[in-house]
Amino acid sequence: MNAKTKKRTVAENGDTGEDSVLATMVSNGEDLGPMVRLAFETGKPDSLLQQLRNLVRKKEVEIEELCKLHYEEFIVAVDELRGVLVDAEELKTELSSDNYRLQQVGSALLMKLEELIESYSIKKNVTEAIKMSKHCFQVLDLCVKCNHHVSEGRFYPALKAVDLIEKVYLQNIPVRTVKMLIEKRLPVLKSHIEKKVCSEVNEWLVHIRSAAKDIGQTAIGYAKAARQREEDMLARQRKAEEQSCLGLEDFTYMLDVKKLMKILFKSYFIVEDRVFRTAGGLLSPTELETMWETAVAKVTQVLGQQFLHMDAASHFLLVKDYVSLFGATLRQYGYNVAPVLETLNSSRDKYHELLLVECRQQITDILATDTCEQMVMKKEADYQGNVLLFHLQTSDIMPAFPYIAPFSSMVPECCRIVRTFIKDSVNYLSYGAQMNYFDFVRKYLDKLLIDVLNEVILKTITSGSTTVAQAMQIAANIAVLERACDYFLQHAAQQCGIPVRSIDRPQSGLAAKVVLKTSRDAAYLALLSLVNSKLDEFMSLTVNVNWTSDETTQHGNDYINEVLIYLDTVLSTAQQILPLDALYKVGCGALEHISNSIVGVFLSDSVKRFNVNPVVTINHDLKALETFADERVHSTDCMTYTKMGASALA
Numbered sequence: 001m002n003a004k005t006k007k008r009t010v011a012e013n014g015d016t017g018e019d020s021v022l023a024t025m026v027s028n029g030e031d032l033g034p035m036v037r038l039a040f041e042t043g044k045p046d047s048l049l050q051q052l053r054n055l056v057r058k059k060e061v062e063i064e065e066l067c068k069l070h071y072e073e074f075i076v077a078v079d080e081l082r083g084v085l086v087d088a089e090e091l092k093t094e095l096s097s098d099n100y101r102l103q104q105v106g107s108a109l110l111m112k113l114e115e116l117i118e119s120y121s122i123k124k125n126v127t128e129a130i131k132m133s134k135h136c137f138q139v140l141d142l143c144v145k146c147n148h149h150v151s152e153g154r155f156y157p158a159l160k161a162v163d164l165i166e167k168v169y170l171q172n173i174p175v176r177t178v179k180m181l182i183e184k185r186l187p188v189l190k191s192h193i194e195k196k197v198c199s200e201v202n203e204w205l206v207h208i209r210s211a212a213k214d215i216g217q218t219a220i221g222y223a224k225a226a227r228q229r230e231e232d233m234l235a236r237q238r239k240a241e242e243q244s245c246l247g248l249e250d251f252t253y254m255l256d257v258k259k260l261m262k263i264l265f266k267s268y269f270i271v272e273d274r275v276f277r278t279a280g281g282l283l284s285p286t287e288l289e290t291m292w293e294t295a296v297a298k299v300t301q302v303l304g305q306q307f308l309h310m311d312a313a314s315h316f317l318l319v320k321d322y323v324s325l326f327g328a329t330l331r332q333y334g335y336n337v338a339p340v341l342e343t344l345n346s347s348r349d350k351y352h353e354l355l356l357v358e359c360r361q362q363i364t365d366i367l368a369t370d371t372c373e374q375m376v377m378k379k380e381a382d383y384q385g386n387v388l389l390f391h392l393q394t395s396d397i398m399p400a401f402p403y404i405a406p407f408s409s410m411v412p413e414c415c416r417i418v419r420t421f422i423k424d425s426v427n428y429l430s431y432g433a434q435m436n437y438f439d440f441v442r443k444y445l446d447k448l449l450i451d452v453l454n455e456v457i458l459k460t461i462t463s464g465s466t467t468v469a470q471a472m473q474i475a476a477n478i479a480v481l482e483r484a485c486d487y488f489l490q491h492a493a494q495q496c497g498i499p500v501r502s503i504d505r506p507q508s509g510l511a512a513k514v515v516l517k518t519s520r521d522a523a524y525l526a527l528l529s530l531v532n533s534k535l536d537e538f539m540s541l542t543v544n545v546n547w548t549s550d551e552t553t554q555h556g557n558d559y560i561n562e563v564l565i566y567l568d569t570v571l572s573t574a575q576q577i578l579p580l581d582a583l584y585k586v587g588c589g590a591l592e593h594i595s596n597s598i599v600g601v602f603l604s605d606s607v608k609r610f611n612v613n614p615v616v617t618i619n620h621d622l623k624a625l626e627t628f629a630d631e632r633v634h635s636t637d638c639m640t641y642t643k644m645g646a647s648a649l650a
Helices: 002-013 017-028 033-042 045-151 155-172 176-243 257-264 268-278 285-309 313-331 338-346 348-369 380-386 410-429 438-461 468-496 511-544 558-577 580-603 612-635
Strands: none
Touching: 017 045, 033 045, 045 155, 045 176, 155 176, 285 313, 285 338, 313 338, 313 348, 313 410, 338 348, 348 410, 348 438, 410 438, 410 468, 438 468, 438 511, 468 511, 468 558, 511 558, 511 580, 558 580, 558 612, 580 612
């Protein structure tokens, strides 16, 4: 072995330059063709062959050395390869077994899947069949109803059913046979109905012709009865005239209003007008006009004097009714009654002043007897008479009974007073010289709501004797009355014969609505003041806090529990009757007051020094307030309660 090595070493050391070139070309993979061709051309192929043999021997030596170097690794790789082959055979066997089991399980699942797909297909077909059946059932049900209406002679609902079938159902009938049958029968049915209706109309016309005589006699009887009523009224007027004075001498004031009306309704000028028109030349137009002007001047003077001494609005209204009837009667004969009616207009302010005095007394009595408790309505009739009548409902859905309203009994009672006031105002202003009197009604309505209702409510609020519950209910009542202002204006317009759409403009609203809103804010402030006063009683317990305590507690002070209980009671009640903005104001104001109270305690002279332990306890109090505010936010749709109590000490 050593000899061979030495021999190879000598051979390697004896490499010529040509051998090196040849080895380089073989290593680089170059083409040896040119060198072989050159060797044969020069006649030295043996030399080239020897060089190639030397190169082969050299490479064999290199390969042998490389094999010796990697022999052990090769043996290990071969062993690992044999192990891999064995593992591959085992894996192949396992895969074959698993594939067999998978095929068995998959076949069963595939059958189930096919059954499931078939079931889904059946379900889809059944669903479509049910849908088609429902549609066909609806159409056929309408057809049955239509036939029933026709058989009973009720052709209008039958035509409505036919029209519904044509416009809604006919184009969507899924069964072609049913659709074609209905399309074929509808024209026949319409023709049948048309013939029957024409026949009945002809019969009705024949009946009307036969009953025309009776109808005429009945109409004549009604007209005769109406004329008789007019004659009875004229007879009473004549009787009153006979009992009154014959001249137009000066009048003295008497509380008997009817005696004054006897004078006003004299038929003297009716007779004069008849004489003037029938007895030509007996009376001249100038003489009649002069007498009328003198009488009008005297009547207006007497009316003015009597109005000055009247102290009851009902007397004004009674006189106005007679005077307006007097004017309407004489106006038919061509007399100018405008000065007489103008006397009524000149007294409307005093009439409304008396009416306002009566309303003030009524409203004062109502508020004095009001319990300031939410009104309970046990029946639908109560709901209609106290809520729907005045448009006080917040929803169009009829509530369940018994129904607890957010307002007390004073709200519907005051609404009835306002409604009566509107009626009395319209009764006085109607049939006068002023044709369009809606503006006057609105002015006096504003006066009632502002100068009477609002003042009485404010007086109650500022009386100092109201409790928190009463102040809260009064604030809720004001909010409802503010909402009722739109109804009052609409009702006044309806009473005056004004279209409601003409008052829907913002500038046409009542000024009282703004005033009531201001009063509502004042009520909220009064309510908040009462709540804060009660909170001050609880916050006064902070004097018991030990500001130099050495103990650390995980809970707040005792007073905070009473504060939270009181706030929960107040806000729970407020949530039921107050609007959300008011609930927000009360909640924020109370929390802010508590915050200021806590800050005030820290800044007061009574606290000389303190350590961290009571501050931590105060922090627990603030966290309890924050938790309470967060719970209130989640329990209502109200905007977020402010956390001023925490932020003030943050």
